[in-house]
Amino acid sequence: MLVRELRQRPPAWKEYRTSRSRLLRPFHAIEWACDWTAYYLAHWAFLEVLEYLGVFSVLIAIVFYFSEAGDRKKQKHYQAWQVINTAQGKGGSGGRIEALQELNMDHIPLVGVDASGSFLQGIQLPGANLLRCDLHAADLREGNLQSSNLAYANLQSANLRHTALQGSNLMAASLEDTD
DSSP, X not given: OOOOOOOOOOOOHHHHHHTSOSTTHHHHHHHHHHHHHHHHHHTOHHHHHHHXXXXXXXXXXXXXXXXXXXXXXXXXXXXXXXXXXHTTTOSSOTTHHHHHHHHHHTTOOOTTOBOTTOXXXXXXXXXXXXXXXBOTTOBOTTOBOTTOBOTTOBOTTOBOTTOBOTTOBOTTOBOTTOO
């Protein structure tokens, strides 16, 4: 709750200026004018209403911020999928590493992802659901795919040197010419 103190009436200019130095009189005149302005505005109820509305608007903004959290998360996921799909069939990372890792951290299934021929060195996808994904000719060196589901995945000619695959499901995965 806002607590307002009623301002005391400022002194008249004749009283105010006599107690001030001549050299600083212009600055004191500004101060005196501000005192009177504040005095009159303190008696204006409309400004008090505006203060309450300002506090209320902050509360409304907080409510909307938390109510839209799910939409922001969905938007983040849509953007990550857009990065992955836009870079499909192209070499290099193209932001796919960050997008795939972000989706995996949010426990979004990466079923059927096509990242063939991409550079995904050092990717961290522990526990990822990469069922039926296409990673042929992908560079996955030094990555982490521990406990991931790579069942029916196409890993032909992929580079898996120093990639952690402990506990991963490679059932029916195509590993032909995989390094």
